[in-house]
Amino acid sequence: MRTIMTLNQKGGCGKSTIATNLASYFATHGKSVAVVDLDPQGCCIEWLKARPEDRPTIHGVVGWKGDPKIPKDVDVVIYDAPAGAHGKDLTAMLRKVQSAIIPVMPSPIDMRACAHFIQDILTVGRVSRDEVKLAVVANRVRENTLVYQHLEHFLKALDIPFIATLRDTQNYIRAVERGLGIFEMAPSAVEQDLEQWQSLTRWVNGKRSMPA
Ligand SMILES: Nc1ncnc2c1ncn2[C@@H]1O[C@H](COP(=O)(O)OP(=O)(O)OP(=O)(O)O)[C@@H](O)[C@H]1O
């Protein structure tokens, strides 16, 4: 079973957006998918309520009330972590997964917080890089802005794979409202976004995202 988590202590950086779109990606590629919503806000569960019946089924699992009941026969489980998770809770969550994706937005405060967060996971949390493969995604990016150049530079300097840059676009908002991912939208509208996701899905499907 493939297990992936989206996380960052910082709120609103795109954890749920990446979780729902990853779920949509796998579901539209023939996989049986469950999303475990670890956040009492229940964004992923709400997203699934809006999902049209004619789309590939994605199982929604409430994960914020004790041990989540994950269907046995799923191929992929995506965990969407809440903002603010840290310490023992975070470590316990992270140990459940093979890969973890950390979205970060291009602001100096967010970048600094992200660096601390990653350091915390690796040192205080003692999550070993062999145990859980971490990667960073730049989210809500407006290219050609100075702050983006800083972000790119900062992410490359972290010793964590920087696997994708996702632009700031209403497409994600339109998709979430309809219970879909960008993989299920009219291709002409999301061409650039599909292209940006290629490096993310390449990492997720490749050996580098799997513990040895
Ligand atoms: N690339 C993007 N372009 C435009 N809007 C985006 C993008 N990524 C996320 N958003 C929007 O930003 C808001 C926050 O995103 P999201 O809910 O994914 O963040 P989060 O990290 O899960 O937040 P929380 O910490 O509250 O769980 C949402 O309204 C989402 O639709």
Ligand SMILES: [Mg+2]
């Ligand atoms: Mg969220």
